Amino acid sequence: MARVTARDPDAFEHLYDRYAPITLGIIVKIIQDRAEGEEALQESFWRVWNQAATFDPAKGPFRAWLFSIARRQALDLLRRRNVRPQAARDEDEERRFEQAPAPDDVGQAAELAIAAEQMRGALNRLSGEQLQVLELAYFKGLTRQEIARTTGLPLGTVHTRARLGLQNLRSFMGATNDE
C-alpha cells in the first residue's frame, strides 16, 4: 500500500488483482446488478488511487478501508436508483475503519480468503433474525427505523438483534480463531 501511496501503478494493479473480486462481490450484493457494480468497482479503486495518501495502516487493515469505500459507492448507486430516504451517508466511514484497532494487514490473498471463511462460519452461527437485521443495515443501507418498518418488528427488538448480532459475531470469530 505504501507503494500505491507513492503513485506506483504496478503496486496498485497488484492490489486490484487481489481485492477486486471480493470488492465486486460486496457491491453486487448491495445493488444486485453486475454492470452497475463494475462501474462502482472502478470508481472505488479510482478513489483508492487518488486518496491513498490518506490511508493510515496503523489504524486498520487496507481491506476494511477498501470495503467501506466500495460499500459507500454501492449505497450511493442504490439511493440514486431507489430515490428514497436512507440512512445518513457516513462521510467518515473510511476513517472510522482506519481508527478502529485491527490486526496487522498481512497483505496476502490467502489471509483474505481465510478471513472470509472465518466470517462466513461465524455468520452461519448467528440466528436468522440477527443476521437479517445486520444485512438490512449493512448491505441495504436501511436505518434502524426503516428496518423496523420493513420487518414489522418493534424498534427495540431491532436494537437488540443488532447489538447481540455484532456481539455474537465477535464471539464466534474469536471461537473460530481459537479452533
Added chain:
Amino acid sequence: MKRDQRIEEELFPFYALHALTDEERAEVDAYIAVNPEAAARLAALAQDAAGLALMATPIPPSPTVKAVLMARVATDSRAAPAPLPRPAARPEPARRRWGSWGLAAGFAAAVLALIISGGAILNINRQNAGLETAIAGLESTIAGLQAEMGTLRTRNDELQDQLQAREDQLAAYLAPGAITVALGDITGLHPDSVGTLTLHPDDDTATLHVSNLPALDETQTYQAWLIADGTPVSAGTFNVDASGAAIHAIGDAAPGSFEAVGISIEPAGGSDQPTPDRIILLAGLTS
C-alpha cells in the same frame, strides 16, 4: 463520564453498521468526542461490523474494468504528482460525496473532448477527401472540355478550309468568261459524289472541285482526265481530304480543246490510261 446506555445499546450498533440518520450520528459523535472509553468500544464494534463485508461471494470482474482503470491510473500517474494527505478537518459533505464522480466526470469530459476533437478532425479529413474528389472531377471535366475544344477547333479549321474552297469555287464561277460544268457519278455506286470543272478562258486553265468522294488507301489515287477526240489525257493526280473534298488545278485546259472530263481511281502514282471500270465521275462539255 457517565455511560449513556441508550446511546451505546441503541445507536452504537447502527453507527457501526452505518445505518444512522445525520442527527443520530451527530449525537453519537458528540458523545464519543468527550468519552474515549466509549470511542474505543464503538471502534471495536465497527471492526466487527466491517467483517460483514466478507459475507459477499467474490465475483471476478470483467477485464474491461481493469483495463479502463489502469488506463486512467497510467494517465494520472504521468500527469499529476502524489496528492497531499487529506486534512484532518472533515471536508464539506457534498464535495466529498461527488468527489470521485467529479473526477470521473472530468475524465469523461476530457475523453469526450478528445472524441469530439477527434470527430472534428475526422470530419475535416472527410471534407478534404470530398473536396479532393470534387477537384479531381472538375479537372477531368476540364480536360474533357479542352479535348472537345481541340476537336471543335480542328473541325472549325476544316470548315474554314471548306468555306474558303467554296469561296474560291464561287469566285471561279463568277469570274468573267468562266465556264463551269458539273461532273456526276456514272457508276451508280457513289451517288453523293459530285464535282465541277471551271474553265478559265483568260489563261486556259481549269479548276476541278470534287466533294464526297470515297477515301482511298495509300495504294490508290484519284486521277483527272481530259478527253479530246476520244482520247483521255491525264490531267494529274490528287487526293481528297477526310470529307472527300479536293481542289485540283489543271493547266492547258483551253475551252474547246477537249470534249469531256473524267475522274478515275488509279494505282498510286497514276496511270497512262484510265482504267475503264474505275471512272467514277464524268462530264461532257458542249460548246
